[in-house]
Amino acid sequence: MSRFLLGILGGMGPLATVDLMQKIIEETPAHSDQQHAPVVVWNVPQVADRQQALAGTGPSPLPQLLHGVRRLNGAGASHILIACNTAHHWYGELAAASRAPLLHIADATLDSLRPERGERIGLIATQGTLDAGWFQQRIAALGGETLTPLPQEMREWFVPGCYAVKRGDLRGGGELLSRLAQALAARGAARLILACTEVPPAFAAIDSPWRSVSVDPTRALARAAVRHWLAYRDGV
């Protein structure tokens, strides 16, 4: 049995995990089932709400996330991906509890998005991800500048758009999230990072015109995982 095994800590939400799995398959050059990466997935959505936890209005999801990481290690995962931007808030604790290394979604994203000097990048993300600063710090280190949503834009468009996706209303969510993309572009964002895993499926559902100027961290994470798989598979 292969010693290479991608582990996915998912369930946040369950559809975002399916989206990551689909993108790993799409990004893999393969002529047969057997050439695709082996993946074990913990798609268990009984995790305390990340946005509420970081707002101080709900319990921490850390115990459930640690449980998932332990199960993935127990199943033999050699590399772990977290299929949720916001859950990267607990990256340090999870990495410390894991034998398998955890890839970071912001590292993977900045590998795909190389900002020009002075370029303004719009960041669509939960308040927790915005506050954490992972994307902003990496963009600044490369000479770019990050535009983030205003509090009112978060309240009226981001939060209801995100929860619409979670209850299966991808089109409704896509319309709300597109308004936020429009507002960031109007303030000068040349490109966008869709740094909440609910956003790319919502934009796909309405075939949003913002997709053409967006970087999808889920796809970037899939590409990073596939690079590891191909290095193992093809021995390079």
Added chain:
Amino acid sequence: MSRFLLGILGGMGPLATVDLMQKIIEETPAHSDQQHAPVVVWNVPQVADRQQALAGTGPSPLPQLLHGVRRLNGAGASHILIACNTAHHWYGELAAASRAPLLHIADATLDSLRPERGERIGLIATQGTLDAGWFQQRIAALGGETLTPLPQEMREWFVPGCYAVKRGDLRGGGELLSRLAQALAARGAARLILACTEVPPAFAAIDSPWRSVSVDPTRALARAAVRHWLAYRDGV
């Protein structure tokens, strides 16, 4: 942590597993992430080719399938689904090795498809699934009749269509498989069972007109799993 946990033995192919996961989510009435079923997935495609094994031209996949079932049990699965019709050939051995009960895809399918007395049902499946007779026996027990593809139709349409999907050519596969659907309908099949997990995504990719008269065993299996989840979640 929940004692309910769906386990999916997947990887055959990896896209068919993603399709089953997506359908489990679609079939679940839910207003939040937390209301969706917890799922652990063994999406490891390094499994010997099932069609070749049953044709006597390749090694048995049983050792790899048993490994997957053991890993799912080790991760705490309470019910196991096999995301591949053909792999149900080893259902008995896998069920015997599993603490968690295994749902059978043909049982789930016949719950969705109630044949009329004398109704002709077309069966699109691998040679291994056709030879096993699971679907035919259940259809006959309910008074229906099964139409199966001719050897030439398997050679020219089914096998190349199925392997086209496995290498990512969903549209090409969908076109070939639609010709087989057409031939079965021309011989009197009123409805079709798409009893190979590669077929429903291929028909979806080309929005095949045959979808309207087809039963999708992947969706039927998803529904059976969701019934178990709702009984647990809602305590009914």
